[in-house]
Amino acid sequence: MTIRLRAHHLLCMLTYVGKGYTPAFTANYDVIAGRLSRGEDIVIVEGPDDVCAPLLSDPEAHCLNASVLERDAQAARDVGDLLGRRIGAGERIALDAILLEKLRSGFAAGLTRTACVGCEWAGLCTDIVGDAYAGVKVGGPPC
Template sequence: MKQEGLKIRAHHGMCLHFFEGKGYSNEFTAHMQKIYEEMQKNPEVEVVACGDEICKKCPNLENGVCNTWELVLHYDREVLKCCGLAEGIKIFWNDFAKLVEERIISSGERQKICGNCQWSSICSKKVEKSLLETEKNCVTL
């Protein structure tokens, strides 16, 4: 029997790219780590703009309703638009992650999409560190 693909919110493609073991709570972080590790196996995922596997342990989910749904729906729609994908597409994780990297992170679009996210400073620092390492490598060549 074929396992149904994981549902992943479009904006969680960015969150997983920058994930470093921090989160809203210990329970959420452990759950996010589990999902992060699962993504390393390159499963087929369904990219959605609604609640997903990661959302299940989020403290912003109260009685089955996300209390930041308008904000994160905007993030999802922008990620889908930048990646040229339709909601509900089934795609292998590595292919989706590559689109997010190329069309959002490397192109500098991340800040425009989710610069107001409470975790944005972590992402910004990682982008800055990556740019500095790239410049350093170019100088040593």
């Protein structure tokens, strides 16, 4: 199977430690984190993805907001610049330990955090980076 991710979730997955908007959201993300850790492929989508799924029954779901689409666009630019390749809808990504380390290094250096400006989780992510990614659920902390 393939995991459908919107571009900014390429950043969120780096620091995911089991915290989220609702219990259903975190339970779903825990399953996705396990799949990512086992090396399941990613396909980038525009708009709501597999992570967003538990929130979409709410008519006010923030996943549908224009600001989130802009967050996706910025994340796609930053991650694309970091990796030297296009990141956009339909692109497939094989997440392995080397790519995960490159993404985490870029995130820690602030190279891919433009999309995080104004995010309610940015402080938590900064703390996780400062703690060398301890407790993350996707792939574990870097070696």
